[in-house]
Amino acid sequence: CEDCGKSLIGECKLHGPLIRAKDRVIPSRARLTLPHYLTLRVLELRAGNQQILGVFAKKVIQKRTQFGPYVGQLSTKLTRYDESRLVLQVLKDGGKYFLDTPNEDCGNWMMFVRLARNQEEQTLVAYQHCGEVYFTTVKPIEPHTELKVWYAADYAKFMEASAVFIKEESDVCPLPPVAKEPVDPWICSSCRSGFATFALLESHQCIHKDRV
Numbered sequence: 001c002e003d004c005g006k007s008l009i010g011e012c013k014l015h016g017p018l019i020r021a022k023d024r025v026i027p028s029r030a031r032l033t034l035p036h037y038l039t040l041r042v043l044e045l046r047a048g049n050q051q052i053l054g055v056f057a058k059k060v061i062q063k064r065t066q067f068g069p070y071v072g073q074l075s076t077k078l079t080r081y082d083e084s085r086l087v088l089q090v091l092k093d094g095g096k097y098f099l100d101t102p103n104e105d106c107g108n109w110m111m112f113v114r115l116a117r118n119q120e121e122q123t124l125v126a127y128q129h130c131g132e133v134y135f136t137t138v139k140p141i142e143p144h145t146e147l148k149v150w151y152a153a154d155y156a157k158f159m160e161a162s163a164v165f166i167k168e169e170s171d172v173c174p175l176p177p178v179a180k181e182p183v184d185p186w187i188c189s190s191c192r193s194g195f196a197t198f199a200l201l202e203s204h205q206c207i208h209k210d211r212v
Helices: 153-158 198-211
Strands: 038-046 050-057 073-075 089-092 095-100 124-129 132-137 148-151
Touching: 124 153, 148 153
Parallel strands: 124 148
Antiparallel strands: 038 050, 073 095, 089 095, 124 132
8 A cells, every 4th residue: 555655465444445447348359340330239148148149230231242251260170159150161272171260359240140040031141262251141131130141052062051941939950961851941933933042042033034
Protein backbone atom coordinates (compact mmCIF):
# COMPACT_ATOMS: atom_id res chain seq x y z
CA CYS A 1 0.00 0.00 0.00
CA GLU A 2 1.57 3.29 -1.10
CA ASP A 3 -0.33 5.16 1.63
CA CYS A 4 1.01 2.94 4.43
CA GLY A 5 4.33 2.23 2.75
CA LYS A 6 3.86 -1.44 3.52
CA SER A 7 3.83 -4.61 1.43
CA LEU A 8 0.70 -6.54 2.38
CA ILE A 9 -0.83 -9.91 1.59
CA GLY A 10 -4.28 -9.03 0.30
CA GLU A 11 -5.97 -5.63 0.66
CA CYS A 12 -4.97 -2.93 3.14
CA LYS A 13 -7.21 -3.03 6.21
CA LEU A 14 -6.70 0.69 6.80
CA HIS A 15 -7.11 2.12 3.30
CA GLY A 16 -9.19 -0.65 1.70
CA PRO A 17 -8.88 -2.43 -1.67
CA LEU A 18 -7.40 -0.98 -4.84
CA ILE A 19 -9.70 0.32 -7.54
CA ARG A 20 -9.45 -2.27 -10.30
CA ALA A 21 -9.47 -1.11 -13.94
CA LYS A 22 -10.39 -3.87 -16.42
CA ASP A 23 -8.94 -4.20 -19.91
CA ARG A 24 -11.28 -3.57 -22.81
CA VAL A 25 -12.77 -6.81 -24.18
CA ILE A 26 -11.49 -7.45 -27.70
CA PRO A 27 -13.78 -9.46 -30.06
CA SER A 28 -12.40 -12.71 -31.41
CA ARG A 29 -10.89 -12.97 -34.89
CA ALA A 30 -14.02 -14.71 -36.18
CA ARG A 31 -16.32 -11.91 -34.95
CA LEU A 32 -14.06 -9.16 -36.31
CA THR A 33 -14.26 -10.64 -39.83
CA LEU A 34 -18.07 -10.36 -39.97
CA PRO A 35 -19.13 -8.16 -42.97
CA HIS A 36 -20.82 -4.91 -41.98
CA TYR A 37 -24.19 -5.97 -43.43
CA LEU A 38 -24.32 -9.15 -41.32
CA THR A 39 -24.86 -9.52 -37.59
CA LEU A 40 -24.59 -12.25 -34.96
CA ARG A 41 -27.56 -13.06 -32.76
CA VAL A 42 -27.72 -15.25 -29.67
CA LEU A 43 -30.36 -17.90 -30.38
CA GLU A 44 -29.93 -19.95 -27.22
CA LEU A 45 -27.99 -19.86 -23.96
CA ARG A 46 -26.96 -23.30 -22.73
CA ALA A 47 -25.33 -24.57 -19.57
CA GLY A 48 -21.98 -23.04 -18.76
CA ASN A 49 -22.99 -19.77 -20.44
CA GLN A 50 -22.49 -21.36 -23.87
CA GLN A 51 -24.05 -19.21 -26.59
CA ILE A 52 -25.67 -20.69 -29.70
CA LEU A 53 -25.20 -18.06 -32.40
CA GLY A 54 -26.71 -17.45 -35.82
CA VAL A 55 -25.72 -15.11 -38.67
CA PHE A 56 -28.45 -12.73 -39.87
CA ALA A 57 -28.69 -10.23 -42.73
CA LYS A 58 -28.99 -6.54 -41.88
CA LYS A 59 -29.91 -5.57 -45.45
CA VAL A 60 -30.94 -7.32 -48.69
CA ILE A 61 -28.20 -9.62 -50.00
CA GLN A 62 -28.44 -10.43 -53.70
CA LYS A 63 -28.51 -13.93 -55.17
CA ARG A 64 -25.09 -15.24 -56.32
CA THR A 65 -23.22 -13.33 -53.61
CA GLN A 66 -20.06 -15.25 -52.71
CA PHE A 67 -18.55 -15.43 -49.22
CA GLY A 68 -15.20 -16.91 -48.31
CA PRO A 69 -12.97 -18.67 -48.25
CA TYR A 70 -13.82 -20.46 -45.01
CA VAL A 71 -10.92 -20.05 -42.57
CA GLY A 72 -9.98 -23.08 -40.51
CA GLN A 73 -7.20 -25.49 -39.72
CA LEU A 74 -6.52 -28.60 -41.78
CA SER A 75 -6.85 -31.72 -39.67
CA THR A 76 -7.02 -35.46 -40.28
CA LYS A 77 -9.53 -35.73 -37.42
CA LEU A 78 -12.60 -33.68 -36.56
CA THR A 79 -11.69 -32.09 -33.21
CA ARG A 80 -14.70 -29.77 -32.94
CA TYR A 81 -18.20 -31.05 -33.65
CA ASP A 82 -21.34 -28.94 -33.53
CA GLU A 83 -24.61 -30.57 -34.59
CA SER A 84 -25.91 -27.27 -35.97
CA ARG A 85 -22.91 -26.60 -38.27
CA LEU A 86 -21.77 -28.22 -41.49
CA VAL A 87 -18.85 -30.63 -41.46
CA LEU A 88 -16.39 -29.43 -44.11
CA GLN A 89 -13.52 -31.20 -45.85
CA VAL A 90 -11.08 -30.18 -48.57
CA LEU A 91 -8.79 -32.01 -51.00
CA LYS A 92 -5.19 -30.79 -50.79
CA ASP A 93 -2.00 -32.42 -52.09
CA GLY A 94 -3.93 -35.61 -52.80
CA GLY A 95 -5.21 -35.90 -49.24
CA LYS A 96 -8.66 -35.31 -47.76
CA TYR A 97 -8.65 -33.08 -44.68
CA PHE A 98 -11.23 -31.70 -42.30
CA LEU A 99 -11.50 -27.90 -42.25
CA ASP A 100 -11.56 -27.55 -38.49
CA THR A 101 -12.19 -24.45 -36.35
CA PRO A 102 -11.25 -25.31 -32.74
CA ASN A 103 -12.01 -21.79 -31.48
CA GLU A 104 -13.04 -18.32 -32.64
CA ASP A 105 -9.45 -17.04 -32.75
CA CYS A 106 -8.52 -19.51 -35.50
CA GLY A 107 -11.48 -19.07 -37.89
CA ASN A 108 -13.64 -16.45 -39.54
CA TRP A 109 -17.34 -15.55 -39.25
CA MET A 110 -18.41 -18.39 -41.56
CA MET A 111 -17.94 -20.81 -38.66
CA PHE A 112 -21.13 -19.35 -37.12
CA VAL A 113 -23.38 -20.16 -40.13
CA ARG A 114 -25.79 -22.94 -39.22
CA LEU A 115 -26.85 -25.78 -41.51
CA ALA A 116 -30.15 -25.74 -43.40
CA ARG A 117 -32.63 -28.56 -42.74
CA ASN A 118 -34.93 -27.98 -45.71
CA GLN A 119 -35.48 -25.95 -48.86
CA GLU A 120 -37.20 -23.07 -47.10
CA GLU A 121 -34.31 -22.56 -44.67
CA GLN A 122 -31.45 -22.79 -47.16
CA THR A 123 -30.01 -19.47 -48.30
CA LEU A 124 -26.42 -20.54 -49.02
CA VAL A 125 -24.68 -23.37 -50.84
CA ALA A 126 -21.20 -24.63 -49.81
CA TYR A 127 -18.68 -25.80 -52.39
CA GLN A 128 -14.96 -26.42 -52.82
CA HIS A 129 -12.77 -24.42 -55.21
CA CYS A 130 -8.97 -24.66 -55.47
CA GLY A 131 -8.70 -26.33 -52.08
CA GLU A 132 -10.89 -23.73 -50.35
CA VAL A 133 -14.55 -23.74 -49.26
CA TYR A 134 -16.88 -20.90 -50.25
CA PHE A 135 -20.54 -20.09 -49.52
CA THR A 136 -22.76 -18.52 -52.22
CA THR A 137 -26.34 -17.28 -51.87
CA VAL A 138 -28.92 -19.32 -53.79
CA LYS A 139 -31.64 -16.67 -53.50
CA PRO A 140 -32.02 -13.05 -52.32
CA ILE A 141 -31.78 -12.83 -48.54
CA GLU A 142 -34.11 -10.36 -46.86
CA PRO A 143 -33.15 -8.32 -43.77
CA HIS A 144 -33.48 -10.17 -40.43
CA THR A 145 -33.22 -13.54 -42.25
CA GLU A 146 -30.75 -16.09 -40.94
CA LEU A 147 -28.07 -17.35 -43.32
CA LYS A 148 -28.20 -21.17 -43.50
CA VAL A 149 -26.11 -23.44 -45.68
CA TRP A 150 -25.97 -26.90 -47.25
CA TYR A 151 -23.64 -28.66 -49.68
CA ALA A 152 -23.63 -28.05 -53.44
CA ALA A 153 -24.31 -31.14 -55.60
CA ASP A 154 -20.68 -32.04 -56.41
CA TYR A 155 -19.48 -31.15 -52.94
CA ALA A 156 -22.20 -33.34 -51.41
CA LYS A 157 -20.79 -36.29 -53.38
CA PHE A 158 -17.29 -35.44 -52.16
CA MET A 159 -18.58 -35.29 -48.58
CA GLU A 160 -20.66 -38.46 -49.10
CA ALA A 161 -23.70 -36.54 -47.91
CA SER A 162 -27.31 -36.66 -49.09
CA ALA A 163 -30.05 -34.08 -49.48
CA VAL A 164 -31.21 -31.77 -46.71
CA PHE A 165 -33.83 -33.40 -44.57
CA ILE A 166 -35.30 -33.34 -41.06
CA LYS A 167 -35.22 -36.49 -38.92
CA GLU A 168 -37.32 -34.93 -36.20
CA GLU A 169 -38.43 -31.43 -35.30
CA SER A 170 -35.28 -30.71 -33.29
CA ASP A 171 -33.01 -33.57 -34.33
CA VAL A 172 -30.93 -32.75 -37.41
CA CYS A 173 -28.49 -35.20 -38.95
CA PRO A 174 -25.53 -33.07 -40.08
CA LEU A 175 -22.75 -35.63 -40.40
CA PRO A 176 -22.27 -37.63 -43.59
CA PRO A 177 -23.00 -40.31 -44.51
CA VAL A 178 -26.72 -40.24 -43.76
CA ALA A 179 -28.26 -43.57 -42.91
CA LYS A 180 -31.80 -42.78 -43.99
CA GLU A 181 -33.03 -42.69 -47.55
CA PRO A 182 -32.68 -39.14 -48.98
CA VAL A 183 -35.72 -37.11 -49.86
CA ASP A 184 -36.09 -34.63 -52.70
CA PRO A 185 -36.89 -31.23 -51.17
CA TRP A 186 -36.23 -29.31 -54.41
CA ILE A 187 -39.31 -29.67 -56.64
CA CYS A 188 -39.53 -28.46 -60.24
CA SER A 189 -42.61 -26.25 -60.66
CA SER A 190 -42.99 -27.30 -64.32
CA CYS A 191 -42.91 -31.10 -64.14
CA ARG A 192 -42.95 -31.75 -60.33
CA SER A 193 -39.73 -33.79 -60.50
CA GLY A 194 -37.75 -33.91 -57.24
CA PHE A 195 -34.04 -33.18 -56.83
CA ALA A 196 -31.60 -33.62 -53.95
CA THR A 197 -30.03 -30.16 -54.19
CA PHE A 198 -30.78 -26.70 -55.50
CA ALA A 199 -27.94 -26.98 -58.03
CA LEU A 200 -29.49 -30.09 -59.62
CA LEU A 201 -32.88 -28.40 -59.80
CA GLU A 202 -31.35 -25.31 -61.42
CA SER A 203 -29.62 -27.48 -64.06
CA HIS A 204 -32.88 -29.32 -64.72
CA GLN A 205 -34.83 -26.09 -65.17
CA CYS A 206 -32.47 -25.08 -67.97
CA ILE A 207 -33.99 -27.93 -70.00
CA HIS A 208 -37.44 -26.38 -69.75
CA LYS A 209 -36.07 -22.98 -70.74
CA ASP A 210 -34.34 -24.47 -73.80
CA ARG A 211 -37.59 -26.13 -74.90
CA VAL A 212 -39.48 -22.85 -74.59
